[in-house]
Amino acid sequence: MNERPVTVAVPDTSAEPRAVFVPADSDRALGWLRTMLVSREFDRRAALTYRQGGIWFHIPGSGHESLAVLARHLRPSDVIAPHYRDRALLLARGMTLADMAADLFATPASGSAGRNMTSHFSHRDLNVFSVAAPVASNCLPAAGFAWAARLRGDDDVVLCLVGEASTRQGEFYEAVAFAVEKQLPLVFVVEDNMYGISTRTVSGTARGLSLLTGVLVPDASDPVALDRAAARAFRQVRGGGGPVVLWCEMDRLDSHTSFDDQRVYRSAEELARLRDPITILCDRLVEEGALDRGELQQLCEEVVDEVLNAFERAARAPRPAPTSVHTHLYAAPEESPAAAPSGSPATMAAAVTDALSEALEDPDTVIFGEDIAAPKGGVFALTKGLGHAERVVNSPLAEATVVGVGVGLAAAGMRPVVELQFIDFAGPAWNQITTQLATLRWRTAGDWSCPLTVYAPSGAYTPGGGIWHSQSLESLFTHTPGLRVTVPYSPAETTAAFRLAHTGADPTMILLPKRLLRRRWADAAPVSPPGNADVTVVAWGSCRELARDAADRLAGDGVHAEVVGLWRLDPLDLGPLRQSLARTGRLVVVQEAVPTSSFGAWLVSSLVTDPDCFYQLLAAPRLVSRQPVHVPYDTGLEAHVLPSADDIVTAVHAILN
Numbered sequence: 001m002n003e004r005p006v007t008v009a010v011p012d013t014s015a016e017p018r019a020v021f022v023p024a025d026s027d028r029a030l031g032w033l034r035t036m037l038v039s040r041e042f043d044r045r046a047a048l049t050y051r052q053g054g055i056w057f058h059i060p061g062s063g064h065e066s067l068a069v070l071a072r073h074l075r076p077s078d079v080i081a082p083h084y085r086d087r088a089l090l091l092a093r094g095m096t097l098a099d100m101a102a103d104l105f106a107t108p109a110s111g112s113a114g115r116n117m118t119s120h121f122s123h124r125d126l127n128v129f130s131v132a133a134p135v136a137s138n139c140l141p142a143a144g145f146a147w148a149a150r151l152r153g154d155d156d157v158v159l160c161l162v163g164e165a166s167t168r169q170g171e172f173y174e175a176v177a178f179a180v181e182k183q184l185p186l187v188f189v190v191e192d193n194m195y196g197i198s199t200r201t202v203s204g205t206a207r208g209l210s211l212l213t214g215v216l217v218p219d220a221s222d223p224v225a226l227d228r229a230a231a232r233a234f235r236q237v238r239g240g241g242g243p244v245v246l247w248c249e250m251d252r253l254d255s256h257t258s259f260d261d262q263r264v265y266r267s268a269e270e271l272a273r274l275r276d277p278i279t280i281l282c283d284r285l286v287e288e289g290a291l292d293r294g295e296l297q298q299l300c301e302e303v304v305d306e307v308l309n310a311f312e313r314a315a316r317a318p319r320p321a322p323t324s325v326h327t328h329l330y331a332a333p334e335e336s337p338a339a340a341p342s343g344s345p346a347t348m349a350a351a352v353t354d355a356l357s358e359a360l361e362d363p364d365t366v367i368f369g370e371d372i373a374a375p376k377g378g379v380f381a382l383t384k385g386l387g388h389a390e391r392v393v394n395s396p397l398a399e400a401t402v403v404g405v406g407v408g409l410a411a412a413g414m415r416p417v418v419e420l421q422f423i424d425f426a427g428p429a430w431n432q433i434t435t436q437l438a439t440l441r442w443r444t445a446g447d448w449s450c451p452l453t454v455y456a457p458s459g460a461y462t463p464g465g466g467i468w469h470s471q472s473l474e475s476l477f478t479h480t481p482g483l484r485v486t487v488p489y490s491p492a493e494t495t496a497a498f499r500l501a502h503t504g505a506d507p508t509m510i511l512l513p514k515r516l517l518r519r520r521w522a523d524a525a526p527v528s529p530p531g532n533a534d535v536t537v538v539a540w541g542s543c544r545e546l547a548r549d550a551a552d553r554l555a556g557d558g559v560h561a562e563v564v565g566l567w568r569l570d571p572l573d574l575g576p577l578r579q580s581l582a583r584t585g586r587l588v589v590v591q592e593a594v595p596t597s598s599f600g601a602w603l604v605s606s607l608v609t610d611p612d613c614f615y616q617l618l619a620a621p622r623l624v625s626r627q628p629v630h631v632p633y634d635t636g637l638e639a640h641v642l643p644s645a646d647d648i649v650t651a652v653h654a655i656l657n
Helices: 023-051 065-073 087-093 097-104 139-152 164-168 170-182 223-238 268-272 277-287 293-316 322-326 348-359 399-411 423-437 474-478 491-503 542-556 575-584 599-608 635-641 645-656
Strands: 079-081 158-163 186-192 244-249 365-369 392-394 415-419 453-458 484-486 508-513 535-540 561-566 568-570 587-590 622-624
Touching (some): 023 223, 079 087, 139 170, 139 399, 170 399, 365 399, 415 491, 423 453, 453 491, 474 599, 561 575
Antiparallel strands (some): 484 568
């Protein structure tokens, strides 16, 4: 097998001389110097404030200040997906000292309203995408932003920055591969300071292991050298030449964070050899006569006063109101589902196809997933026959890419819909779902939004699914604040779910019960009318069908079971359940998942800990679930571990007796 490393296009630099400072650029270099000094003084003042107990945490960027030069190669419409050491770059981009200080002191004026960690920068107006702590988690959304620019025909560039230790993350490789495949306008900047916290990284990075070739390697301790390399990189990328990796060699002058002390693992001799980009730039300016030592001293004093004033103002700012923490978890309350049109599809599968076809009428809609393009149309043929082939796109076999790129598309203002072949395969995408997708609106206090629709076939009750194609994972997603979770049961509910997701402003997970996808519906499913019922039976997904079958059998025994079917699980309106329980006094909850830490267990807990509900109970509630074991391949074994209508009938008789 002929294997080779991933190759990124790189400009030819063989004929260019070593970077030399040009006196005509002195004004620009002086601007760089001032920004770099502000960033360095910010770090110094933050360290002092931390030792005094004025802040909780600090991440320094000392040694990385030369990245400020990258800002001049960016246009306002370009997007930055930054690293947490990029203070100088973002100051050069236009973020202010007041922004930085508010972030450090977690004031309501910060980009996250005090919700995100300090140095996890965000600024919507400046197109600075919000930093999430898991390293390299910004890479796939950055690729999504770049793809959005390409789809729209813009010549915008996306700048994505990571540390060199982060290049061992799988999502970094996925993003580079996707950018190369699509020839995206994406500049990756790897900030190589040779340490991942305390671990030497020289031989273990993507570059050190020769897994990534064709990278451009400037000496980023010299701002002028970095500027010249950046000019070549941006010229190529903006000209349609595909992505470039700038592998920036630099030194980390401070400890990893305020919780770290690098003197424990770095010798005094090594620390004495570190290169300081500010010193290098100052020496160049003095040598060329653009700055004298007296002017430098005056500039430093001005910067000290400026940073001190910003810190003092932020320290005096009010704290975030405790009640404010609940805002921006979702957008405005979701509207009621639109009524399904007459002549709606006879199956859920057809309803999905029709809903996606309707969504594609919006030119900003992209449908992305494995095997979804013509002629196959996905494993379940849900996208088969859709038009707009340029916007129904096969993804690589990489679920993190599917969701992460979707996050970037959505944050860029497009309306992406992504398919996971089975919800069982959400594991590789879990980081993007919980780190980016569900938190973006909340962690930026509403500045950024991520209206991505993710849908996937879910659940068991189909022959041959086994462990890997039969899971019911709704509890994992309802455990994640900020993510809307729906489990439709009928074609009408399926149509409503996709319409709400596609026109709303929040990320939505639509779980499609595989057992019901091809079931034909002549009319809307009957519901149990309110009345003198004996027991409330609550179910969702495939278990709603089991609950209806059980209710029919119970009626023959003279027992009236009021079936309450759920499909919008999170956020959930408990009002109808409370009303039903007030009529019956008895509760049976039915779910396909295992009972431990499940959505059904939470539902029982929520109702019985509500005093109004608790004192109406005539018996202890029952939870009917899958047995606490994996779903087996053999159909007989599968039927044995899954809940059945018999189990529901038994539970109802037990609660009545």
